[in-house]
Amino acid sequence: MDTNMTTQPPNKPKRRTYSAEFKELLNRPEIVGDSTLQENTTMKTRNYTPEMKERAVRMLIEAKDDYPSTWSAIKAIAPKIGCTPETLRSWHKKHIDKTIPAKIQAQSQAEHIKELERENRELKQANEIIKKAAAFFAQAELDRKPK
Secondary structure (H helix, E strand, C coil), X not given: CCCCCCCCCCCCCCEEECCHHHHHHHCCCXXXXXXXXXXXXXXXXXXXXXXXXXXXXXXXXXXHHHCCCHHHHHHHHHHHHCCCHHHHXXXXXXXXXXXXXXXXXXXXXXXXXXXXXXXXXXXXXXXXXXXXXXXXXXXXXXXXXXX
16 A cells, blocks of 8 residues: 555535646735745635435525525525535525426426517517507697697
């Protein structure tokens, strides 16, 4: 067995070390603030249990109606559970993909497109009516005799 290879115990989080090139990019005088990286600086990745993920998604689904958008709900809930908003968004997307079959999702999207097309037609008709009314009243104003 090679003694140069080191392995981490399975229960320790994975660590990523920064390359010297990356450290050199950050250690520049024109960068404002603390741009120094220590030699032992590492990024930790956190492993979440499936129960934690399910709980977070449930929290999001329950609170989603209290916010103007799903993303704003995600941004509000993610710090409470200790993850990034992008992580919570990906858990939510996986949950939706898993619970709602793709056929139903596609059907729902098709219905939404039909609804938008119908609304678009109605708005175009209303716009035409307004244009005709404006032209009618403009002509009536021109035809009116001055006092």
